[in-house]
Amino acid sequence: MAGKLTLIVEMVTVLGVAVSGGYLVSRLRQPVLLGYLLGGIVVGPAGLKLVTLEGDIQVLSEVGVALLLFALGVEFSLKDLLRLRVIALGGGSLQIILTILLAGGLAYLTGWVQTVPKAIFLGAVLSLSSTAVVLKSLIERNEVQTVHGQVMLAILIVQDLGLGLMLAVLPALTQPTNIIGIALFTALLKVLLFLLGAILTGRWVIPFLIRLLAQSGSQELFLLGILVLCLGIALFTYAIGLGIAMGAFVAGLMISNVEYADHALDRVLPMRDVFATLFFVSIGILIDPGFLLANGWVLIGLIAVTMLGKAAIVALIVRGFGYSLKTALTVGIGINQIGEFSFVLAGVAQTKGLFSSRLYGLTVGTTAITLLLAPFMLKATPYLLQWLEQLSVLSPFLQLNSSPRLVGFEQELANHVVVVGYGRVGQTLVRMLYFQGHKILVIDNNEAALQTLRERRIPYLFGDASSTLVLEKANLTQAKAMAIALPDPMATRLTLKRALSLAPDLDITVRAHVNEEIDSLYQLGAQEVVQPEFEASLEMGAHMLLKLGDSTYAVQQVVNRYRRGRYRDILPERSEYWGAADLEVAIEGLQNHWYVLHSDSPLVGLTLAQTNARRLTGATVMAVERNKQLYRYPTGEFTLASGDRLLVVGNSQEHVAFTKLLKGEA
CATH class of the missing domain: 3.40.50.720 (NAD(P)-binding Rossmann-like Domain)
Incomplete structure (x- = not known):
């Protein structure tokens, strides 16, 4: 009986540690993906030895890969790609090629890999970045619509699109040297014929089938039909040697232009999340912390070379396409990690015998750690740029403040x-x-x-x-x-x-x-x-009040009152609204320092308005701490007292001037 329940026991174990690990890291404001990997380590052979990948869990994780790529295909935005087509197609393609050449070339020349196909596959693994982690960080920081945010997403879209081609073509590199050219030609021909068939099917057959399923009125039939379509095409591409992931991605692209695409994605996402979790935990099961520690210096070197090299490549490309150096550096640092789909490519390389167990283990470890570092790198970028701007020697060379x-x-x-x-x-x-x-x-x-x-x-x-x-x-x-x-x-x-x-x-x-x-x-x-959101609500409210018979004067008074009250x-x-986090966000990117107001300071007993600090020094008092109570954004009527701690923002000269003001020297 126990043998019959093995799959259920392993699924409950895997999903249980995924929930636990994901919850813990989310509380630490880290990507839940890290929690899944850590959960896999705990229950895998390197941990409690509760789960192995010999059997059904491995098969279910393959389903997770298929659903991940299917959803990626459905979400693919041709409109976004065309809007930034120059940097997306030109810069994104160039980034992939240069990363493969740099990473693969270094690995081959240093003897870390022995063959050119291994070097190319390794470079391809390192060329991909994490769309999920970058997009989440941009949304949290409200930077999706910024120039650097749009450029990041444009390059990431091309990387996602390139993944499908890599999955189809790169396995041909495993063929013997004397027939590798024929193998690559055959793989490309298969891809072209398959894509041609997919375009025709996606135009004439898929919309008809999707409409039939939708017209049935049954949500269960609709979901089952979508899954059969996704996995069926994936099995077909596997049978012709292009791999499951390639078929799933193209299946998503085929559905993306159908009017029911959003509904299909909405139905599939919960299943995708469950099976994708199994996939990421399965990656964690393969990670051996002892092995990573034993190869610690190699791992650190890989991480440093990967992140610095990739950041340099991306920054140079973005700069070369006419964007400011500030934007170029921000984009370079923002997408210098290795993405979650690199796990898929690395798994294919191991299956095909291109990656040894040691190389695969180091690749997986490097990917996991760079994903962990990615949010911190994005957050630290403005401070790095600010520091570079202050270096008089480097600033002209870097042209961070180039002549307008x-x-x-x-x-x-x-x-x-x-x-x-x-x-x-x-x-x-x-x-x-x-x-x-x-x-x-x-x-x-x-x-x-x-x-x-x-x-x-x-x-x-x-x-x-x-x-x-x-x-x-x-x-x-x-x-x-x-x-x-x-x-x-x-x-x-x-x-x-x-x-x-x-x-x-x-x-x-x-x-x-x-x-x-x-x-x-x-x-x-x-x-x-x-x-803008509040202004929209005020205008809507004003319109409704006028329609309800209130006088124009009365409505204007109401709107003005809300505006005067900020x-x-x-x-x-x-x-419930204000917390310490909002103050941290407010001073982010600004040089800040805490000052103690001593009893002999001439500012003691004055209101902030009376100190005239902003006009005299250029610095701004953002908060005052008194008796362990923090007063955020004090008004001009706030009276300063001995022992107060003042949080002040300003540039270097303004901080010097504020220090003199505190001492009565200005």
């Missing part, structure tokens, strides 16, 4: 309105100001977006708005006002802080991206902070 390009102004800049960011919000704002006859200067670093300005003969400044050099070129001391409508929260804070350092009296209106930014942007000196009356309860 001013276009369209023949006379000296004066009495103008500066609009930072020419996205959807910026374009609407520029249009309003333009037709009201105001003199405008637009700052943006997206060359394509500025074509409209050239046609309208609206002056613009091409460069990074958070750069001090760019802001100096905008002549802010002579400007009437400034509006910041950038998609990047950190760039917004830096631009606001540096603009006020140059022109303390400048009236600046800022777009907030999330609720947590509202108070911090006011604290940094913005005259007005606009939160939206606080429509925010969630502060006790």
Whole structure:
């Protein structure tokens, strides 16, 4: 009886450790994938020896791979790929090729692998990055719509697309040397014939079948039909030598253009998550911590070479395609990890005999550790860039603050309105100001977006708005006002802080991206902070109140009250809403330091407004700690007392000036 229940026991064990490991790492704000890998280590041969991969768990993990790639195919966005086709197709393809050449070439020349096919396969494994981890980090940091976020996603889409081709072609490298050319030609021919058949089937047959299933009205039949389609095509490609993963990915692409694609994906996702979990735990089962420790120095070297080499390749490519060096470095560091689908490629290499047990173990260990480091690298990138900007020796060489390009102004800049960011919000704002006859200067670093300005003969400044050099070129001391409508929260804070350092009296209106930014942007000196979601709700409410018979004056008073209160009356309860995390986000990317207010300081007993700290030093007090109680974003009426700890943000010179102010020397 026990033998009959072996599969159930192993599934419960695997899923149980996956839940436990995933929960623990999620509480530590890490990707749940890491928890699955750790769970596999615990129950595998290197741990409690509760599960092996000899049998049904291995088969079920293959189903997980198929469903992972099927969902990837359904989610594939041709629209996103075409929108950034230059950097996506050109840069993404070049990144894969150069990574294979660099990683494979180093491995071959150093003797780490003995044959060219092994070197190519290893380079292919290292060339892929993690779409899931990068996308999750960008969403958490509200950076999906930023320039670097869009470039990252464009390159990742091409990597995902390239995975299908790799799975089909690379196994041909296992053939003997004298027939490897024929094998590659045969594999490519199979791929082309299969894709041709898939296009025809996807155009004429698949939509018809999907509609029949949908018209049945049965959700069970619809789900079963989708699974049969996915796994059936996967088995077909396996039978013709192209592998299960290739067929599953193409099956997803075939469905992606059908009107029921979103519904199909919604039904499949829960099953995908369950079976994909089995796959990732199965990878953990294969990891031997003792082996990794015994090869610790080799592993560290692999991680360093992989992450640094990949970051350098990506940064050079992005820079070569005309993006700023700041964007290039951010993208390079952001996608320098090895992706979860590299496990699939490594598994194929081991199955085909290209990877030895040692090479496979080191590859899996390197992949797991780089996935773990990825969120930390993304978070640390702004601080690294800030540090590089401060190095007078490196800054000119790196051109992080390269000379901005001013276009369209023949006379000296004066009495103008500066609009930072020419996205959807910026374009609407520029249009309003333009037709009201105001003199405008637009700052943006997206060359394509500025074509409209050239046609309208609206002056613009091409460069990074958070750069001090760019802001100096905008002549802010002579400007009437400034509006910041950038998609990047950190760039917004830096631009606001540096603009006020140059022109303390400048009236600046800022777009907030999330609720947590509202108070911090006011604290940094913005005259007005606009939160688009709240503004939409206020306009909808005003429209409804007018329709319900309220007077125009009364409705305007209600809307103005909410705006004057900085939206606080429509925010969630502060006790649940504000936490330490929001303050950390607010000062991210800004140089910050805690100062103790001693009893002999001339600031003791003064309100923040009376200290005039921002005008005198350029620095901003973001928080005050008193008697173990933290006061976030104190207002100008807040009175300072002896023993207070002040959290202050500013550049190096501003911190020096603030220190003198504390001592009464300024």
